[in-house]
Structure formats: C-alpha cells, structure tokens
Amino acid sequence: MNVLSVALSVLETALVFVVMVSVLVAAHEYGHYIFARLFGMGAEEFCIGVGVRPLLTWGRRRYRLALSESERAALPMAEGALDAGEPPRELNEETRFTVRAWPIGGFVRIKGMVPQEDGSEVRVPGGFYSKAPWKRLVVLFGGPLFSVLAGVLILFFLYWAVGATRPAGTSIEGIVRGGPAQAAGLLPGDRLTAIDGQPVLEFYDVVSRVRDQAGRDLQVRYVRQGVERETRLQPKLAELPDAVMGSDHLPTGEMRRQAKIGAAFGLVHVALGPVGALAEAVSRPQQAVVGMIAIFERKVKVEDSVGGPIALATMTDAAVRQGILTLIEWAGILSISVGIFNLLPVLGVLDGGQMVTALIEMLRGGRRLSYKVQNAMAAVGFSMIVLIVIGVFFVDIKRLVMPSRPMPEFVPIEAPKR
Structure with a gap:
C-alpha cells in the first residue's frame, strides 16, 4: 500500500468519524434544547463542536418566550411598556445554530446558566436558574x-x-490451542449432543451447562462424521468477566467470570x-x-x-x-x-x-x-x-x-x- 493510499484511507476514516460524532452530538444536545424550550428557557446558541468562537452560523430561529409572573416581576420595564405600567409578558428571543472548530463535543447555551457571585442568575427571565x-x-x-x-x-x-447474528447450534468451528476442548480431543466439525447427561440442542445450552463448572470433570457426548463419541473435559474459568446471557440470547444484567471450554461455535444471520x-x-x-x-x-x-x-x-x-x-x-x-x-x-x-x-x-x-x-x-x-x-x-x-x-x-x- 503506497503513501497516497494510506493518506486517503486516513482521510476517509477522519471524515466518517467527524460526521458520525457530529450527528451523535447533535442528537444529545437536541435533548437539552427541546426540554429547555418546553419549559420556557431561552436557548441562545446550539453548537456542534467546541472552540473559542463559531466558525459558521448555519441557521437562526426567532421565537417569543412567554414569561411567568415571577419572571415578569424581576424584569425591568421595557420602554414600550412604561406607559402601561407593567412589564412585557413575552420576550423576543433568537437561537443561533453554529459550528466550532473541534468536532469533539457541543453545547446548548441556555440563558442565565452561568452562576453569578450575587446569585442574580435566578432573576434572569427565561433563564435556566429561574x-x-x-x-x-x-x-x-x-x-x-x-x-x-x-x-x-x-x-x-x-x-x-x-x-442480527446469532450462535448457530452446537457444532464446533474452532478449537483454542491449549484449551480444555483440545485436551479432550475435540475437533472442528464435531457437534456436541450432551454435557453431563443433559442434552444440548443449541449454543445457549452449552453455555448454561458449562459456565459454573470450572475445574469439574464433565462427560461430553458428541457426533463426528455421523458417529457418536464420548470424552471428558474440565472447563476453565475465563480471565475476564463477561455478560451472563439468558435463554433469549440477551444479557440478564449480570456480569462475572464464567467457565469456558475453549471452542468457537458457528454464527448464523437471523431475520x-x-x-x-x-x-x-x-x-x-x-x-x-x-x-x-x-x-x-x-x-x-x-x-x-x-x-x-x-x-x-x-x-x-x-x-x-x-x-x-x-x-x-x-x-x-x-x-x-x-x-x-x-x-x-x-x-x-x-x-x-x-x-x-x-x-x-x-x-x-x-x-x-x-x-x-x-x-x-x-x-x-x-x-x-x-x-x-x-x-x-x-x-x-x-x-x-x-x-x-x-x-x-x-x-x-x-x-x-x-
């Protein structure tokens, strides 16, 4: 692979990474934005990326922000409302949608979200702390x-x-070197039929029969080229914890070290x-x-x-x-x-x-x-x-x-x- 190919590959990955992160950041920040607007908070800027100043302003949204009675009381009278003797019931607001230099984050700048030493952030009309x-x-x-x-x-x-991809049955596709399955004489292509007298019909059956049996001598029955055979093996406790799977092939919510037999099973794509x-x-x-x-x-x-x-x-x-x-x-x-x-x-x-x-x-x-x-x-x-x-x-x-x-x-x- 020449230098140009490597450079193009790196550029492709970088562009995909930037676009992907930007979309995911936008989804995250939109969650903040939509609830802020729902609760009457003013959003001054919706930004993708971080940096000192915006590189691009790609949109503006103007809206009217309704004020609560307490917010109106904290608001100095607008010039147009002085004669009427009461503060306005709504404020004209604008959200700028911007992009900044470094696409590793983002933010929604909500009005009055920065705490002040005198506590005045609670008196900002349409503000976060109000x-x-x-x-x-x-x-x-x-x-x-x-x-x-x-x-x-x-x-x-x-x-x-x-x-999605699911483990396919109980046929072995690979044997880990030095693992219990190799020590027991199992080979790729062997199909397990029973463990300690209990039938195994699918991958989950193998997992559930073995995962709590570390160090125990288990009887294993299997079929090789149409001939049923028998051997014994001792499952070995895995070095790292793994999610405990249920009979539906989904995690139960528990994670712990489990015993393995050192064999890989086939996968199948299921609708x-x-x-x-x-x-x-x-x-x-x-x-x-x-x-x-x-x-x-x-x-x-x-x-x-x-x-x-x-x-x-x-x-x-x-x-x-x-x-x-x-x-x-x-x-x-x-x-x-x-x-x-x-x-x-x-x-x-x-x-x-x-x-x-x-x-x-x-x-x-x-x-x-x-x-x-x-x-x-x-x-x-x-x-x-x-x-x-x-x-x-x-x-x-x-x-x-x-x-x-x-x-x-x-x-x-x-x-x-x-």
Whole structure:
C-alpha cells in the first residue's frame, strides 16, 4: 500500500468519524434544547463542536418566550411598556445554530446558566436558574436520554432491516490451542449432543451447562462424521468477566467470570421482526450500564474497557473497513455509550453531576447552593474530568506501544481421525 493510499484511507476514516460524532452530538444536545424550550428557557446558541468562537452560523430561529409572573416581576420595564405600567409578558428571543472548530463535543447555551457571585442568575427571565429545580433536572437529563434513544433507534431499524447474528447450534468451528476442548480431543466439525447427561440442542445450552463448572470433570457426548463419541473435559474459568446471557440470547444484567471450554461455535444471520429487533436494541443500554458498573466494582480492568479518541478512531476505522452496516451499528453503540457516560455524577461538569446539584436543591425546597459551594463542586468535577482524560489518553498510548492481551490462537483445521 503506497503513501497516497494510506493518506486517503486516513482521510476517509477522519471524515466518517467527524460526521458520525457530529450527528451523535447533535442528537444529545437536541435533548437539552427541546426540554429547555418546553419549559420556557431561552436557548441562545446550539453548537456542534467546541472552540473559542463559531466558525459558521448555519441557521437562526426567532421565537417569543412567554414569561411567568415571577419572571415578569424581576424584569425591568421595557420602554414600550412604561406607559402601561407593567412589564412585557413575552420576550423576543433568537437561537443561533453554529459550528466550532473541534468536532469533539457541543453545547446548548441556555440563558442565565452561568452562576453569578450575587446569585442574580435566578432573576434572569427565561433563564435556566429561574426555573424550578425539577425542570432543570429534566433539561439536564434530556441530553443523555436523547443519546440513548438515538442509539436504540439506530440499532432497532438496523436489526429490523437486516437482522442480527446469532450462535448457530452446537457444532464446533474452532478449537483454542491449549484449551480444555483440545485436551479432550475435540475437533472442528464435531457437534456436541450432551454435557453431563443433559442434552444440548443449541449454543445457549452449552453455555448454561458449562459456565459454573470450572475445574469439574464433565462427560461430553458428541457426533463426528455421523458417529457418536464420548470424552471428558474440565472447563476453565475465563480471565475476564463477561455478560451472563439468558435463554433469549440477551444479557440478564449480570456480569462475572464464567467457565469456558475453549471452542468457537458457528454464527448464523437471523431475520428479526419489529419485536425481536426492539428487544435486541434495548438490550444494548443494559449492557452498557452493566459494563460500567463492572468497571467501578473492579470486575474488569479499566484498560480492557475504556478508550479515548485514539481508540474511538481505531474502532471507527475498523467499522469503515467492514462496511456500512457495521459502521451504523457502531454509531448506535457509541451513542448509547455517550448517553450512559454523561450520567456519571461528575460534579459541575457532566450532565449527571449537574443533575446531582439540581436534586440537592430540590431537597432544599428550591433554595440555591451558595456560590462558594458551587465553585468547590465545579473544581472537584473539573479535577475528576482532567484525571479521567489523562487516564484515558494513557490507556490509548499504552495500547499503541504495548499490545494488549493476545487473542486466542486456534488450532489449524486438520482432517478428523476416524
């Protein structure tokens, strides 16, 4: 591959990555925007990307913002209303839709969203802090909600249109070198029929019979070239936790280390109706939550479960090479991950952290936290984000210079012995 081909490949991946991230950011920010407008908050700017100033203003939307009685009382009389002796009931507002230099995020600038030392943010008509804490909580939750919904919808339509991949039966397609299956003499092409006297008719049967039997000597019956045979093997506990699957082939919500036999089974593409596609798509947020909990419970290593821009770009490049369907699936999964990540209670920074503040103020009967406390929470949150960013970049760089755990090596397929 020459230099030009490499450059074009990198450019293609970069463009796809930028477009994909921009669309997912737009979905997230639209969640904030739509709820802010629903609750009578003014949105001054809807921005894709981050940077000092907008590179492009691609749209403007003018609207009239209705004011509550308390907001009208806090509003200085407009010139046109002085003679009437009362402040206006509506304000003329405008939202600018902009693009900034770095396509790694975005924001909706809501009126009065920056706390002031004198607490005047609560008196901004149509402002964020002029509204009840529960409304602010909903606006903050809107971003993660729309990210998850966007991801689920992407996956739903994908799975409904083209189906999904499922393990196919109990026929072995690959044997891991040095694994229990190789030690037991199993070969690719063998079809398992029973484990410890219990029949196995599908892949899930194999998983459920084996996953809690690490180190136990199990009797295995199988068919090779039409002849039924028997052997014994001892399943080995996997190094990393994995999602526990149910009989519907969807995760149950539990994640733990499970015993494996060191064999790969075939896959088949199955068509899904709307109900099956929805179940498959809805299972992905559940998997994301279970995975995140597993990280905090230290059931999985952080370096095996997180990635920064380099990892995201690498995975996007792999998806681009595998085709449009894989890329669409990756976009849906990434959108869900962004939504779940933003719910982390990182004080004063992520949506989840600001939701914690709104919840505290709800419990205080709507009274704002002091400016000093808000600044302290923001400082803690910013420090946490800096540590997370440094840690993620360290993991990315480590992956580049120190290859991760090697993939299982499969035994070459040979003609089965009679």
